[in-house]
Each structure stands twice: as structure tokens, then as C-alpha cells.
Amino acid sequence: MTEIFIEAGIPKGVLNMVLGSGSEAGDEIVNHPAVRAISFTGSTETGLKLNEQVARRGVKMQAEMGGKNPVVVLEDCDMGLAVESTAQGAFGSTGQRCTATSRAVVVDKVADEFVRKIVERAKSFKLGRGDDENNHIGPSVDEGQFNTVLKYIDIGREDGAELLCGGKRASGDGLDNGYFVEPTVFDRVTPDMRIAREEIFGPVLSVLRVKDFDEAMRVANDSDYGLSSSVFTNDTNLVYRFVDEIESGMTHINSPTTGGEAHIPFGGIKHTGLGAREQGSTALDFYTELKVVYVDYTGRKREGNLY
Amino acid sequence: MTTYRSFIDGEWINSTSGRTAPNINPANIDDLIGTIELASREEARRAVEAAYNAFREWKRTPAPARGRIVSRAGRLMEERKEELAQAITREEGKTISEARGETQRAINVVEFCAGESRRMNGETIPSELPANFAYTIYEPHGDRDPRLETRAGARRRKHSRVQAGDEHAADRNAYDRDLYRSGNSERSLEHGARFG
Numbered sequence: 001m002t003e004i005f006i007e008a009g010i011p012k013g014v015l016n017m018v019l020g021s022g023s024e025a026g027d028e029i030v031n032h033p034a035v036r037a038i039s040f041t042g043s044t045e046t047g048l049k050l051n052e053q054v055a056r057r058g059v060k061m062q063a064e065m066g067g068k069n070p071v072v073v074l075e076d077c078d079m080g081l082a083v084e085s086t087a088q089g090a091f092g093s094t095g096q097r098c099t100a101t102s103r104a105v106v107v108d109k110v111a112d113e114f115v116r117k118i119v120e121r122a123k124s125f126k127l128g129r130g131d132d133e134n135n136h137i138g139p140s141v142d143e144g145q146f147n148t149v150l151k152y153i154d155i156g157r158e159d160g161a162e163l164l165c166g167g168k169r170a171s172g173d174g175l176d177n178g179y180f181v182e183p184t185v186f187d188r189v190t191p192d193m194r195i196a197r198e199e200i201f202g203p204v205l206s207v208l209r210v211k212d213f214d215e216a217m218r219v220a221n222d223s224d225y226g227l228s229s230s231v232f233t234n235d236t237n238l239v240y241r242f243v244d245e246i247e248s249g250m251t252h253i254n255s256p257t258t259g260g261e262a263h264i265p266f267g268g269i270k271h272t273g274l275g276a277r278e279q280g281s282t283a284l285d286f287y288t289e290l291k292v293v294y295v296d297y298t299g300r301k302r303e304g305n306l307y
Numbered sequence: 308m309t310t311y312r313s314f315i316d317g318e319w320i321n322s323t324s325g326r327t328a329p330n331i332n333p334a335n336i337d338d339l340i341g342t343i344e345l346a347s348r349e350e351a352r353r354a355v356e357a358a359y360n361a362f363r364e365w366k367r368t369p370a371p372a373r374g375r376i377v378s379r380a381g382r383l384m385e386e387r388k389e390e391l392a393q394a395i396t397r398e399e400g401k402t403i404s405e406a407r408g409e410t411q412r413a414i415n416v417v418e419f420c421a422g423e424s425r426r427m428n429g430e431t432i433p434s435e436l437p438a439n440f441a442y443t444i445y446e447p448h449g450d451r452d453p454r455l456e457t458r459a460g461a462r463r464r465k466h467s468r469v470q471a472g473d474e475h476a477a478d479r480n481a482y483d484r485d486l487y488r489s490g491n492s493e494r495s496l497e498h499g500a501r502f503g
Contacts, residue, residue, distance in 0.1 A: 002314045004387065008379035011368075012317030013361030016354035019313050020324075020346035028351035034359040036449050060448060093405050129334040130396035130403050138400035139333040146333075178334040178400070262415030279416065284423060288445040298438040306435065 022046070030054055039278070039286065040064070041098075043199075044224075044271045051274060062275035062286050064267055066199040067227035069257040070103040070220040072242065074213060074233040075110050081254060082232035083117040089230070089256035090205040091125060091183045094138050096145070099228040099250070099258045102200060103189075104207045105216045111209045115187050118205065119165045122183040127170050129178070139179040140202060146179035149202030153184055156195040161186040161206065191222045199225070213238060221247045227268030228257040249273055309341030315350060316357035322346050333400040340397060359455065366447045374424020381417035388414070 002017045018025050030038060030050060037060040040047050047063035054061060071089065073082045089101030106114045128135035140146040153167050166184030181203055189196050189206035196206050210216045220229065229248040233239060239253055249268035250260060260266040265277035276286040296302065311330065312319045324347035332338035384391065388410050395406035429443035
């Protein structure tokens, strides 16, 4: 990308790319007095620490941090669509998107059907190298992330969630040399469990069963994060109640929690987002300053005190 | 095998830190794609100062002229889309279809930004007083700090590479004068590129 911008004619010094560790190169950059704005993507812990560190200098900050995005599945939904979209959101990109689905909040009436179908779908994915077009899911991005995902699967088991599929490193068929984890579904997860609260960033879905819409909203909002969310229902009244009540910066109606379009503001609330949203018109607000110019062409001294 | 280096003040630099990190294909850990040279604190500081020094000219380059560079980058990304997608797949493990989608999204962001460069409109606001009004303009965020000027200047003298840039100091002042005289965006872009 840097080569591309050089070829496009970016002047010297305007674009610099520094490859380095956060604790050295990163630390040096954020603490330099010439730096007047920081756009950060990473963990909530690092983002909030960084914000605290630079606040004294009045640095403008924008941060895109953790997420624990829920889908809410209501009884009158199109079940095929809800299952397919949840699978896409939870296991696509190996669950490594800030907008990935990690919680499915499902009303009791349809929970058995949802769970049966999502497990079936999770098992149907073919794992493997990304450059083989027949494969659906790739590996975790590195060894550290791979170990984190496996650690959370152990935590889920220990906390008493019911493991329905996956739950381990994927092996055989060319997978042994990569950081592959089987798509994993936990059922009967409760809101206090760590796998319902902490970001895993892997192909792990927690199913939380609830009795009705109101409990679904309480559970969906019972999170420190608020990036993305989805609702699956064909009841328009519930769609708009959901939109009113959900605590997230972005929400999707009958569509996966993932992604966002290039010209539309992107970001979250609660411990997910800080400062102006990335992308779209709000991105310009972050990178610019508004200057107000008062013009008086009377040629006389200003009258009155209304200013 | 590739060596990945930092790009600072218009140059690919060999880091003096002596520290490296491997770039490994997560789908096949025997596939070592390259080695990343990790920048030192001093190199990171130089990157910030390079950006700081470039800021004045870049800020004064009219937004549509800046946008033209971004737009050109978008076209180059389009031309190299498959290469970028393959690199993402090899470095991150994403499926190629996800990697192509990610690349397209990046192109879309670049296209949006290039387009916005021609729409940096403010507003005109009537006053409650006769023969008065107000208007707004959007300026690039960032400022020049005289204390930093001195510090950056002192450091600049220490670095021979940046010293060469100092020869343009006279040009730069002439540029400031010309800018307001001509108001020609094509010309100021060329000028910006010359200092670059």
C-alpha cells in the first residue's frame, strides 16, 4: 500500500509507515508533542490507556476497540436466514472481525431449532488454506490469537456452558501446520460467563436462551461493548423497538452483524468507541478543524452587545 | 524471502535497532514470508518529525489536488487488486474471497475520500446584524508549534538526510509568496511534490 501511494505521488513525509512494537515505536509516536491526533484500532485496555496518556496534551483521539456483538433471534423470524446470517457473522473471517457475531440471544420458543441448525451449519464448513477457493474458513491470524481462542474454549467449558460442536484445534487434511480451530458453538451460556462478556476474536459462538423480547434486550445490552448487532424478525413493530433499545453504534435488520460500507460512519458506543466515528462524513470531522469566519462589511464599529 | 522495512521521510530505511519479527503464513507455519525490521524509538521519532515538517505544504495544497493523489492510489489499487488480496491471504490466512472483499472495501474507502476532496464545503450563515455574515471552512487538523520548530530544526541539523531538505528553505519562502499570488492548484501541487 505504501508503494502504491508513493507511485501515486504522495509528497515526502506526508505518509510514513513505521513497523515496530507498540511499547517502543508506538510509545514514541503517541508521546511526541507534534502528534495532535490519534486514530487507534485495538483492544479496549490499550485504547483507554492511550487516551488517558495523551489527554493532557489535548490530543484528538478516535478509537475503535473491543466488541461482543449479539444477534437477537425472535420467534417469528425467517429461521433459515437467521441461521445462515449468524453463521456468516460468527465464523466468516474466522471470527476475527471487530463486527463478528459472538453472541446469539434466542427466544426459548425457537431456541432448540436454532441450535440444531447452527450446529449443523458450523460442522458443514471446510477449513483450510485461504488460497484454495474450496475452503470456507481460514486459520487464526497468529500463534498468540490461536492460543487465546483455545483458552476461551476451556474457560467456557469450566464455566459450565454446553459445548455442542468444535471446541478444539482442527487437524488432519493439511491443517496440522496451521492455526486452525474448529467452528465452535456453546449452548446455555449465561450473561455472567466470561465467554458471554469478553471478546474472543475467533470462531466461537455463545448461545444465550431468553424467554421473550424484553429479556432478549436486557441480555443483548448486558455488555461493556456496543459496536454492532442484528435482529432477526418479520415483525416491524419489534424491529423498531429493537432499534430504539439496542445499545450499539451500528445495527442490522435481518442481516449479519459484520461489515460496513465505505461511505457510511463506522463505530461503536460504550467501551467500544471513542471520539468521532471512522469512515463516511464523520471521518472528515475527525481529520479537520472547523473555522468560523465573521465578516462585518459596515465599515463601522460594532454596535450593541449581542455578540 | 522479503525484508520489510519502514518508510520514513520518503525513504525505505534499514533499522538500526537490530530487532526483527517473522512474517509467518498462519495457514502453514513452515511458510516464512519475510522478516520485519522493527523500528527503534529514534526512527519512530524521525517519522513524526518528517510528518510535522511536511504538514505545512500539504495543508496548503488544495483539497482537490490532494484528492487527486488519493484517487490515483485508488486506480493503482484496482490494478493490483488480486496481488493485494493474495498477500492478505498469505499473511493473515483469510480466504481469498474474503481478502478480495477486503481489498475492494479499501478501494471504496479511497474512492470516497478522493470524491470528498471536492466537497469540503462550509456554510454561509446570515447574521442578525445588517451587513454582517459568517461562514465556515474546514481545515486540516494539526498546528505548527514554534517550540517544536526549534526542536525539530535542531534535530534536522543532526541528520544529514534531512539537512539536504534544508537547502530548500529559500524555495519554501518563495513558495509561500507564490501561492497567494497564483492561487493555481495544479501549480501548488507540483510545488508540493517538489518539496516532497
